[in-house]
Amino acid sequence: MQFKVIISMAILMVGCSGNEGELHLEWGNASKLPEEFGKPNLGVAGPLVGVFGNRLLIAGGANFPEGMPWDGGKKVYQKSAYLYSFEGSELKFYKQFALEDASAYSGNVNISDVLYSAGGENENGAIGEVYRYQLSKGENLEKTQLPDLPYPLTNGGLVGGGDHLYFVGGENSDHVSDKVYQLHLKENGDGWQEYLTLPYPVSHAVVVSDGLNKIYVIGGRKRNTNSRSDIYDDILEIDINSKNIRTIGKLPTAVAAGTGLYYQGKILVFGGDQANTFHKVEDLLGQINLESNQVKKDSLIGVKNDIQLNHPGFSKENWAFDLVTGAWMALEGMQGLSPVTTSAVLKDNIFVIPSGEIRAGVRTDQILVGKIVGSN
Numbered sequence: 001m002q003f004k005v006i007i008s009m010a011i012l013m014v015g016c017s018g019n020e021g022e023l024h025l026e027w028g029n030a031s032k033l034p035e036e037f038g039k040p041n042l043g044v045a046g047p048l049v050g051v052f053g054n055r056l057l058i059a060g061g062a063n064f065p066e067g068m069p070w071d072g073g074k075k076v077y078q079k080s081a082y083l084y085s086f087e088g089s090e091l092k093f094y095k096q097f098a099l100e101d102a103s104a105y106s107g108n109v110n111i112s113d114v115l116y117s118a119g120g121e122n123e124n125g126a127i128g129e130v131y132r133y134q135l136s137k138g139e140n141l142e143k144t145q146l147p148d149l150p151y152p153l154t155n156g157g158l159v160g161g162g163d164h165l166y167f168v169g170g171e172n173s174d175h176v177s178d179k180v181y182q183l184h185l186k187e188n189g190d191g192w193q194e195y196l197t198l199p200y201p202v203s204h205a206v207v208v209s210d211g212l213n214k215i216y217v218i219g220g221r222k223r224n225t226n227s228r229s230d231i232y233d234d235i236l237e238i239d240i241n242s243k244n245i246r247t248i249g250k251l252p253t254a255v256a257a258g259t260g261l262y263y264q265g266k267i268l269v270f271g272g273d274q275a276n277t278f279h280k281v282e283d284l285l286g287q288i289n290l291e292s293n294q295v296k297k298d299s300l301i302g303v304k305n306d307i308q309l310n311h312p313g314f315s316k317e318n319w320a321f322d323l324v325t326g327a328w329m330a331l332e333g334m335q336g337l338s339p340v341t342t343s344a345v346l347k348d349n350i351f352v353i354p355s356g357e358i359r360a361g362v363r364t365d366q367i368l369v370g371k372i373v374g375s376n
Contacts, residue, residue, distance in 0.1 A: 023266065023320050023374040027335035031091040031367040033058070033082060033355060043355040043363030044078055045341040046104035046155075050115030052135035056084040056091065056345070057115065058354045058367070059141075062104035068361040070305040077102035077122050081141065084367075089350055091369055100143070103127060107158025107167055107207070108343050116146075116160070118167050119153040126152035126172035130165075130183070130192075146183065147191035153177055155341075157207025159215055160185075161240045166195065166209070168217055169202040176201035176222045180215075180238070196243050202232060204341070206260035206269055213240045216267055218321075221256035221275070226286040231256050231275045235267070235321065249326055252319060259344035259353055263372055267321040268331075270353060271338040274315050277360070280307055311359035314338045337364050349373070 033041035044061025051057070059081035067073030079102045083094040106120030115133040119126065128149040134142045149167060156170025156177065165183045169176070182195035198217070205220025215238040222230040233254035234247050251269070258272025284304040291297040316333035339356025346352075353368040 022329060023263075023268075023331070023372055025318065025331050026371040026373055028089060028369045028371070030336045031084070031093075031369060033365040033367065034093055034096060041365035043365040044104065045355070045357040045363055046106070046120070047342060047355055048081075048099075048103075048106060048115075048117055048133075049108055049343040049345050049352075049354055050110050050133065051345050051347050052113050052115070054086050055094065055135060055139070056086065056347075056352060056354075057133075057135075057141070058082045058084070059099055060103050060106075061355065061363075063363045064361050068309070070301075070308055070361070073361070075123075077104055083139070086347055086350065089369070089371055091352070091367060095139075097141070099141075105154045105341065107156045107170070109158045109160050109165070110345065111160045111211075116158060116165055118158045118165070119149055119156050119170055121154040126154040126170075128152040147188055150181060150192050150194070151177075155203040157205055157217070159207055159209035160211060161209050161213060161215060164240075166215055166240075167192070168207045168215065169198065169205055169220065171201075171203040171223065176203050178202070196238070196245065199234075199236070199245065199247075200230070200232070204256040204273075205232070206258055206267075206272075208260055208262040208267060210262055214238065215240065216262070218260060218267060218269055219251055219255045219258065219272065226289055228279050228282050229256075229275070231273075231279075248323070249321060249328075252317070252328055252330075253315075255315065257340035257357075258315070259339075259342060259356075261344050261346050261351060263346065263349075265323050267323065268344075268351075268372070269319045269321070270344055271315050271318065271334055271340060273340050277307060277311050281360075308360040311362075313359050314340050314357075334368070335370070336366055336368055339364055339366075339368075 047061035048059040064073040079099040084091045103122045106117040118130040130146040132144045153170030157168040167181045178198045178201040180195045181192040202220040206218040209215045217236040231254040233251040235249040237248045255272035260269045318331040320329040337358045342356030349372045358364045
């Protein structure tokens with residue numbers, strides 16, 4: 001893969017000395033999901049994403065194959081699954097198959113060569129199923145069901161710490177969750193237990209962990225009936241041992257639905273929705289729901305549809321937060337289209353951001369690949 005070196009642009013907060021600890025990103029040429037019926041793949045939002053040794057899995061997710069939602073297009077949940085090979089710092093398509101069930105927007109986390117997923121949704125709404133995935137010697141995807149979440153939840157975060165899984169936030173048709181649930185991986189007979197309560201309800205956050213004793217919840221949002229969603233700029237740190245929660249910093253701007261990684265004492269945050277267009281649409285939806293005059297309602301719907309049709313896309317800003325110094329480092333922006341509602345995964349120092357939503361109702365077939373250069 002031909003990599004272009006991208007230098008970090010600026011240190012935004014006091015705390016870093018010289019160039020120590022700075023990271024650089026080297027972006028490669030984006031790969032793509034395979035064509036379907038001789039046409040470019042529509043791409044999906046909310047896919048199941050994981051790494052098994054030298055293989056990358058991208059599976060499931062949702063899209064709008066019959067037209068945009070404001071034109072009556074129905075969201076369709078997919079079963080298609082794709083395996084890619086890591087060949088050095090390059091991705092090569094390996095094979096395609098189908099999942100047993102169609103779903104999207106689960107929380108995903110890799111622990112070694114095992115992938116866990118929790119929650120998500122299908123055509124009937126939020127689900128609570130939890131699975132462990134492994135790749136057999138014959139390179140077939142093997143699925144084992146674990147205890148369900150206490151409640152069906154979608155758009156939450158899933159991380160590992162010690163011998164446990166932690167499911168953070170999420171939402172369903174009734175509410176946005178402010179809970180963190182814990183599951184013991186080796187002794188899970190008692191199922192998921194309520195672990196702690198967050199300072200606020202949150203979905204669509206970047207949730208990462210150091211794999212040992214710290215969980216980080218970055219940004220996210222909370223929907224509100226007939227009014228704008230709350231978009232967060234906090235970085236919460238959860239100490240797994242003490243259950244202490246504290247705010248350790250603020251994002252440069254409030255953001256939701258982005259992707260992120262923990263890497264050598266730093267949190268990387270890629271893109272996300274800063275909600276400028278999202279809030280305009282929410283304002284109009286609130287007015288539409290409260291308007292009784294059909295002529296005025298139709299006019300408002302037309303304005304809303306036009307805003308969504310001309311969505312400018314999502315933030316291309318990428319950031320690294322140093323957990324030791326509390327300093328943000330601004331990285332060069334996203335190379336290619338900037339996706340949200342997908343998952344970033346890491347193999348050594350190679351990161352992948354597959355498919356995702358690039359503007360309202362529109363997915364992409366691109367698979368972004370890059371290398372993280374620099375360390376503590």
